[in-house]
Amino acid sequence: MSTFNITLHVWRQKSPTAQGKFEDYKVEADEHMSFLEMLDVVNEDLIEKGKEPIAFDHDCREGICGMCGMVINGEAHGPQKLTTTCQLHMRQFKNGPFDIWIEPFRAAGFPLVKDLVVDRSGFDRIIQAGGYISIRTGAPLDANATPIPKAVSDMAMDAAECIGCGACVAACPNASASLFTAAKITHLGLLPQGQAERPERARNMVTAMDNEGFGSCTNHGECESACPKGISVDFIARMNRDFVKASATAYDRAAKSDGD
């Protein structure tokens, strides 16, 4: 078992309105610990010393629920590609850097709650604007009634893999939620079931994203490189195409005039 000493500089902020600052903690890390297990050890020690533990969001610890996320040495989810914070292990730091700076995901669209915990409910509201297929529970068609070419279905799945962690927003210089929004628009827009609402979906979800205070995409591509699921920036192009098409053709007006 190999251990090494590190110094953590952790953003501590008691409440949304309180003044935040970095606090330092010396830790003996085991290379087999996950990053969050290392923080668990720090926290247990803090509690025993009568201090408040570091608040951070986490749940499944398998890289799928999307609940965890922090900026580690300037990178959302830390240095390892395609890896959420909970799946990052301390062996990545075995050869340094031994100073680790930990901050919350910072974005206008993600107001801070406490320490490393932020409010990502803006993502839920973007989904509410149209990130679904309007189907009632009950008696839809047989599942095999509509064949979907494998390539199309696979690409829809590539987009659907988004875990909604918000790393794309944290990594983006504009704090844009374009990758998140585009992933859902692409997933549903590729499927035959998603066609009827496709134009409104693009228009409404993009509008909701703007209203939540997320910035616009200016093609930096930082989102894709921070994304633990490798969601492609190509989907942002698809989103923009759907959005422009929906706005330019004014789909609903055209639909109305059809009846004239």
Place this chain on the structure above:
Amino acid sequence: MELRSNEPDKSIPIEQRWTKHKMAGKLVAPANRRKYEIIVVGSGLAGGAAAASLGELGYKVKCFCFQDSPRRAHSIAAQGGINAAKNYQNDGDSVYRLFYDTVKGGDFRAREANVYRLAELSVNIIDQCVAAGVPFAREYGGLLANRSFGGAQVSRTFYARGQTGQQLLLGAYQALERQVAAGTVEMITRSEMLDLVVVDGKARGIITRNLKTGEIEPHVADVVVLCTGGYGNVFFLSTNAMGSNCTAAWRAHRKGALFANPCYTQIHPTCIPRAGEYQGKLTLMSESLRNDGRVWVPRKKEDCGKPPEQIAEKDRYYYLEEKYPAFGNLVPRDVASRNAMYVCDEGLGVGPVVDGERRAVYLDFADAIKRLGEPIIRERYGNLFDMYERITGESPYKTPMRIYPATHYTMGGIWVDYNLMTTIPGLFAGGEANFSDHGANRLGASALMQGLADGYFVLPYTVGNYIGTEASKRIGQRTFPEIGTDHPEVQKTLKDVKERIKRLMSAPEPKYGPDYFHRELGKIIWTKCGMSRTKEGLEEALRQIPKLRAEFDKHLKITGTGEELNQTLEKAGRVEDFFELGQLMCIDALTREESCGGHFRAEHEEDGEAARDDDNFAFVSAWGYTGDTAKPELNKEPLTFDYVKPSKRSYK
């Protein structure tokens, strides 16, 4: 207490029961639905689907989850797939066959009528999910693909890469958010249910803690639905999410809901073993690995610390292949798990020493790589091997994987009748939180099926039937007497919750955080009420648990205040409830003098295999809270099997 399952009459053929039951049920007219308020606690497959469907029907729904978004519920982590009797593969599947497999897989400890309904609804689930945009795997012809899973001889498992749970949950989540936008569902996130409000014998609301502000909030309603998952985290180490807990279910139990079969827990054989004492969660790897991996440990204790490459072939003990020549490495989950434990108990475990012992066995792919070549193995298991390497730092292409069993699912839960209603009128339970459908053991790819069946297709009818029935009793009056949050019973429950928090925060000699006690409790439950249980061990556990509980009461330390986000306080309440549930689990395991499914009593075996006792134990144990957790009240619901005749499981 007399337990009434309220299932349709046994004279009705099983395939007609659900249809006739629905027809006999009461309806609520569309214009009246908005007058009724329904609380759904939990937003996983069962809760999310139920809240979305009830909202869509027009009821006024409030849905609660403790995470920051309903999309995070632990259903999301299910990898393998979801069963449905579609028979798309033309390999002889049918609703009846899925029913048969599930009753048998559950070791004849589930209600036949419930299981049949589950199998029947499985086909609707797939239709529903595809229509909602779930990108299931497809064949080149564009039709849906299937794979096979343990416990079945047909290919009936639908999947979305290794993320089936994620895709199904996101489907339910999107339906839920659609209803939020439509104004029929109010979604309350970062909120934890801490008690149930019962007024005049009926469930009428819940008390929650706002996890952001610490505020204790009352919520009243006409119906409460608990879809709050299982209690696997009682073991401390499990594959459950860190936040998964039994508090909502346990608090309902304390208010009168019976708790059924708590000793039925499922241990999954292929998890990544613990690397150190600091670890608080285990990761599961798909069982499919056992198709090509060979399980072994060294024959000699002195070899256990050596690198595996240095252990000669003749010194390797392929214990599953030797003991079970017919099934070999593919014996069922419980057999594989128990045997891993036995060899480690004998001191033959491998891997690093944690807590003074080596608890792991090898799962070796060297032969498979030699036989099939690395590219084929990479194609089959590449993502699992990558995950293993990310966590352990070792490549399974070069060195054998290390695996050990871990708790994965709990079949026991809140007792419910055929309508999924608990013993408290107006309180329903769905998904893993209830005990129905899986008996003593759950087959692979059946958890997702049950969660969605309950949420999309059962609860929307049975909750409506309850409201309609109550309405028909009081024509011309309000169906449910109006109560406000100022009602004395609401206020009393609110006060109880506040006092409990105050008590947790003011232990006389604070010393350790809740994790310390949780870890110690987990050790007791895991060693005494885990893969193999004995009378002696269970009695020992029942002496140890109250002692540790007394330590907890005395030395629990929570820093910060209750009036802010305080994850230590959240954890403390959950751990306290695990103490009581763990105690009941051991009592249940001690009472059940047989081995069945996930419950293995070492005294009850024949030739090393589980010995079920149908003459004396073909019943559901439904436990009532008496105020003294050491002396719960046992109620029995007898089980009869008219369609699938009980038979013995043998894998030699």
